[in-house]
Amino acid sequence: MFTAAAKIDVRAMVVESGGERVSAAPLVVRNQTGKIVLALPKSAAGYRWHEDDYLIIDCEAQQNSKANVKYEFKIGDKLFTLGYYLVPKRRVKMAIQLVELASRRWFLQTRPGAMKGHVSGSPTHIDKVDEVRITLEKGREPQSFTLYDAYLSRELPDFTVKGEPMVDQFGQWKDMDWAGKVKDEAAMVGFLRAEYDRALRDHDYPGDEFSRYGGWTKKRFEARGFFYKLHDGRRWWLVDPDGCAFFSNGVCYGSRMGVHGFVDGMEDLFDFLPPKDDPVFKDAWTTADQIPEFVKRNGAEAGKGRYMFNFARANMIRAFGDKWWDAWVTINAARLKRWGFNTISVCVNNYFDERAEDYLKKAGVPFTWTLKCFPKTREMVFRDFPDVFSPEYAMLCQDFAQQIVAFKDNPYFIGYFINNEPEWLVQWTTNPAEQLLRKGPECVSKGVLVEFMKGAYAGNIAALNAAWATAFGSFDELAAPYAGVDELNAAARADLRKFRARMIEEYVRVPTSALKAVCPNALNLGMRYASVTENDFAGDTLFDMFSSNGYRRSVVPLLELVARCTTMPLVVGEWHYGGSDYGLLDNALVNATTQTERGKACANYLQMAMAAPNCVGVHYFEFNDQPLLGRFDGECMQHGLIDVCNQPHTACVEAMKAVNAKMYQYANGDIAAVETPWEFAQRF
Incomplete structure (x- = not known):
């Protein structure tokens, strides 16, 4: 355990900005007007800080969104940040080891109450740090930030989060209401069964201009039996196996059967968690060591015994019993085609029981595959x-x-x-x-x-x-x-x-x-970079196309950058907009004020990408909303096309569907793409 010398006196902290101190011990800052900044002198602990130490705070953020809490380390005129998104309205602990200043990774391991965590900065060492600050970004309807304790320790604390439930029996946030929130199980079951019946009879692409692969029957090239790329003198195309012009309009994780979220150490926060050996809901349980992406970042041992629950699966089980998997595929594969999407993107088995390949066989939708376990050498x-x-x-x-x-x-x-x-x-x-x-x-x-x-x-x-x-x-x-x-x-x-x-x-x-x-015939879609600058195109001609994610207010700057820097066509690996009127702790990386405005933003993005001569695909991230208290890495965003109860976000989907129906007219230049104003909202 920590010694008395490692304790930090919160009374010595200075509130530099963002609110008014109303209490010294615990330190309470209220009336948040911006980012709260608390200055933390390194001398406050009374001894030399060490890279093996954990800097630990015990705190509570009173606001109606995730709490973006960071440690900021000033080194001369540079800034290094370590931080997490914390569960709000509950007392939680945030612990980060100072060796993370070496910047050996981007993602921190998720802890109970501490959701997605990041490392940001060029490698440094605690001995080089001049000043340490604790910060809280302004969230949705902020009220106060309470710092109960701060200390340095070589041991991790008990992260268990106590308090009243936040999550209802369907996986929804109890503290917020919104249009379409499920409040009755019978009504939800009735809706899902009706969606299943509809999918049996209505499961084709819109109109008669789409090929069986989702290509355009009105523009044809050589049929080779596999997908390939082609420039027709005006623009780049993909060509489907039957020779039809093809634009890859995709949905990331379109094969995913809901998203598992952490419950470990937060069991008090749920209205409903069935026993882990419950024969009815067994398919909704897993542990973090069964999620390859968690294992890749943290190791299998870190995930053993850390339980996760999938409320989207549980809701399907309520409606279809042990036939839930077939019902999910039937409903959602039909939706993707009906809505005009012709690609299931990413398609990795991020859960060992995901059955992505079985889904793809049953769905009959073209797909891309993201390779896992990129080679890591000893050095x-x-x-x-x-x-x-x-x-x-x-x-x-x-x-x-x-x-x-x-x-x-x-x-x-x-x-x-x-x-x-x-x-x-x-x-x-x-x-x-x-x-x-x-x-x-x-x-x-x-x-x-x-x-x-x-x-x-x-x-x-x-x-x-x-x-x-x-x-x-x-x-x-x-x-x-x-x-x-x-x-x-x-x-x-x-x-x-x-x-x-x-x-x-x-x-x-x-x-x-x-x-x-x-696999000589499959297209090499590139490295799927998170973002790019003009300095990041080395090796571009070795790909069949260049890929970058495009989380921006407009896709146009990315399209123009890629056109300047490479002759390769572009596929946007991820993009999205969230709505700020729906009940999750995070909206998205880029946001509109409402679901209706979100639909306008999505329609704009799609049009501009489809019309660009160098763009052959855009893949929306992602099909499902994320869990209220975070997935395997703590992400908890409202960006899905469907919610945790398998209900579409109708206003957004309908706007995208209308553009998708005219996808090839935009791509061929028959219809001009025009950006329409929409109401932007800050991330919270």
Whole structure:
């Protein structure tokens, strides 16, 4: 346990902005007018902070949305942040180990009461920190922030969250009301059974211009029996197996049977949780070690015994009993086609019992597959960037490519995303080439970097020293660990940017070669970057198309950036808008004020993307709303096309459906895309 010397006196904290102090111990700040900022002197604990310490706070945020709480570390004029979204209106603990300042990952492990957590900043150390602050971003209807305790410890606290229930029997938020909220089980069951009956008779694409794959029968090219890309002189197209022009209008996780959410350590907050061995609701339970994405980020041991419940499945079980899975596929595959979506995107088995491949066979909708477990070498360069020039990386990529063997003869298989939001690129201020310089000769890529610099300066170490303002005796000295080169001067940074591009080319080339050898006809859809700048297109021509997520008010700037920087067509791997009038703790990454305005925003995005000559697809994220208290990584956003009770967000869906019905007229230039104003809302 922590010692008295490690306790931090909350009375010594200064409220720099955002509200008024009304109590000293506990520290209470009310009437939040903006981001609350509490200054926390490092000397307050009375001893030297250590990277093995957890900085722990015991707090409560009174507001009607998730609480965005962060530790901000000032290092000169730079800022490093570690933080979580916390469950509001309940007393919770947030604990983050100071070793996270090394920035070795992007996602923090989810804890009870502490939902999605992030690491943001270039690598540093607690000894370099000048000032520490605790901050709370302004949320929806903010009231107050209470800090009961703050301390440093080498041990984690008890994270159990106590209090009155927040989640009703259907998985909805008890404290908020909205149009369409389910309040009666019989009414919900009746609706779902009616949706099932409708799906049996109404399950086709809109109109008679759509092929069986969702392509456009009025524009035809060579039929090859598989999807391929083609430029017709005016724009890029995909072509479906029957030779019809195809625009990939997709829904991410369209095959997902609801979303599991954490209940571990928060059991008090639920009205309804059946016994874990309940024979009726057994399919709604899982543990975090059964979710590959959780295991990838945290390890299997961290997920054992951490229970999760899927209210969307439970609601289907209430309506269909043990036939719930078939009913879900029937209802939602029909909806996707009826609404004009022709691609199920991502399609990974993020739950071991998800049965994504069975869903795809039954649904008969074209799909993309996102590969899992991107190769990690023994020596990693930065976060998830591997030792790309090593023989080990090449060997791992050969094994990695075997994931798609099962799909190579499936005509509905459009192609694959090699990766999903690589964490090294999220921290765009950190250059992997500079991090490579910090490595020793055990990292094979380090030797390639030294040879690159030797070639750049024609073997003249004096020339490199003159450019970098260094004093190396020979290029061999670069083989030893060397830090801070990107801080030397502009010439050093420019050299490292050049080698960064070389590293990314190899990062792309090796798995791309292995995948094409295994499945030559499937389209390589790229790395599915979280976002891109003009500096992030190295290796682009090795893909069949370039992919980036596009969470923006308008898709146009992304379309224009990609058109400037590459000749490859673009597929937008993820995009969405949320509505701010619906009962979840988070709206979305980009938001409208209401579901109606959300529909306008979505219709705009779709039109502009469909009309762009360099765009061949947009994949909406995602089909389901997320759980009220967070999925495996704590995300709890209102961005789905359906809610936890399997009800469509009608105003939004109908607006998208109207555009989708004219998708190919927009793509062919028969109808001009026009952006319509819509009411933007801040994220809370």
